[in-house]
Amino acid sequence: MVAPWHLGTDWGRAAQINAIGVPMDRFSFQLNATDGKARTGVISTPRGEIRTPAFMPVGTAATVKAMMPDSVRQTGADILLGNTYHLMLRPGAERIDRLGGLHKFMNWDRPILTDSGGFQVMSLAELRKLTEKGVTFKSHIDGSRHELTPERSMEIQKLLGSDIVMCFDECPALPASDERVAESMRLSMRWAQRSRDAFGDRPGHALFGIQQGGVTEHLRGESAEALRAIEFDGYAVGGLAVGEGQEAMFGVLDYAPDMLPVDKPRYLMGVGKPDDIVGAVARGIDMMDCVLPSRSGRTGQAFTRRGVVNIKNARHADDPRPLDEDCTCPACRNYSRAYLHHVFRSQEIISSMLLTWHNLHYFQEIMQGMREAIAAGTFEAWQAAFHAERAQGDIAPL
Numbered sequence: 001m002v003a004p005w006h007l008g009t010d011w012g013r014a015a016q017i018n019a020i021g022v023p024m025d026r027f028s029f030q031l032n033a034t035d036g037k038a039r040t041g042v043i044s045t046p047r048g049e050i051r052t053p054a055f056m057p058v059g060t061a062a063t064v065k066a067m068m069p070d071s072v073r074q075t076g077a078d079i080l081l082g083n084t085y086h087l088m089l090r091p092g093a094e095r096i097d098r099l100g101g102l103h104k105f106m107n108w109d110r111p112i113l114t115d116s117g118g119f120q121v122m123s124l125a126e127l128r129k130l131t132e133k134g135v136t137f138k139s140h141i142d143g144s145r146h147e148l149t150p151e152r153s154m155e156i157q158k159l160l161g162s163d164i165v166m167c168f169d170e171c172p173a174l175p176a177s178d179e180r181v182a183e184s185m186r187l188s189m190r191w192a193q194r195s196r197d198a199f200g201d202r203p204g205h206a207l208f209g210i211q212q213g214g215v216t217e218h219l220r221g222e223s224a225e226a227l228r229a230i231e232f233d234g235y236a237v238g239g240l241a242v243g244e245g246q247e248a249m250f251g252v253l254d255y256a257p258d259m260l261p262v263d264k265p266r267y268l269m270g271v272g273k274p275d276d277i278v279g280a281v282a283r284g285i286d287m288m289d290c291v292l293p294s295r296s297g298r299t300g301q302a303f304t305r306r307g308v309v310n311i312k313n314a315r316h317a318d319d320p321r322p323l324d325e326d327c328t329c330p331a332c333r334n335y336s337r338a339y340l341h342h343v344f345r346s347q348e349i350i351s352s353m354l355l356t357w358h359n360l361h362y363f364q365e366i367m368q369g370m371r372e373a374i375a376a377g378t379f380e381a382w383q384a385a386f387h388a389e390r391a392q393g394d395i396a397p398l
């Protein structure tokens with residue numbers, strides 16, 4: 001099948017205009033409705049639309065672990081996240097480029113957002129050396145030496161063919177002193193300008209800036225001002241979900257998204273648990289990503305509307321009921337808790353497949369529920385029902 005974005009130049013251009021009059025070969029964001037601070041809209045890219053608020057499953061090493069790309073799409077995902085750090089080390093960005101780019105390589109033709117590699121260099125690599133120019137480090141896989149700079153990060157993300165490219169930044173682990181956070185944020189802002197310069201003009205591809213500043217309001221403000229002056233296609237709230245806890249994170253989200261332009265998408269990086277996601281959307285966030293649904297699926301943890309279920313518990317061994325009787329995913333429609341318990345205990349591969357599918361399905365269902373509620377102006381009632389159902393806890397054992 002010829003993918004629609006290949007049709008752009010030769011076919012009727014008049015038809016290739018989206019609802020807000022932007023050519024379909026461009027990146028754009030349309031805000032459709034707000035309810036309180038919560039927003040719903042659509043990001044348009046040449047590779048397809050992204051309904052917001054959007055949850056992005058993480059495809060670290062060019063795969064969402066235990067899932068086929070078609071299955072990921074069936075859960076309702078419009079976009080995936082790929083990790084620059086992992087892909088540059090193995091199999092290498094130049095190799096992926098020679099093989100036709102990341103979309104073709106992993107057989108996912110919809111939008112892909114790539115991170116800059118900055119965060120993962122700081123959390124995974126060995127012997128890191130941070131300078132004004134960038135970071136040199138040793139690979140955690142084979143000990144080989146590498147360098148990441150804003151310019152190299154932009155080059156790698158271009159080689160991968162990423163639709164949404166993230167600025168190269170640095171983020172200190174929290175808690176950190178205000179001085180350290182300020183110094184790091186200002187370095188990230190200088191790198192944001194270098195990222196913008198290196199990214200150049202690439203119609204159809206977007207570059208997002210990343211706000212830093214820890215949990216200190218005036219530093220968040222200074223960062224937002226620096227990013228707005230450079231101008232980006234979207235803005236991320238970075239440096240959260242790094243161990244500060246939900247209360248501190250929500251404390252920052254009470255003001256940080258308001259500092260960013262209203263007419264551009266706002267992305268909260270690396271978040272999170274279902275209640276983190278709902279709380280972030282209530283505070284004006286449009287996009288999120290997290291390894292949680294897929295990683296938990298592999299460790300026997302299922303997220304349901306009634307909270308977390310540990311399928312390894314003996315109470316499920318004889319239970320013929322589905323994980324969640326209202327869920328329409330294959331794990332819940334075709335299998336019992338007893339089966340899911342058995343395959344997890346037997347370490348069968350299908351265990352990871354089914355639980356990951358269920359978890360991704362549930363996360364996308366939350367997003368769909370929020371999009372509809374925000375559009376209908378009933379988001380407050382939706383949130384109350386979401387929390388009330390979770391508070392009930394799992395169904396009683398038989």
Ligand SMILES: [Zn+2]
Nearest residue numbers: 327329332358
């Ligand atoms: Zn399910």
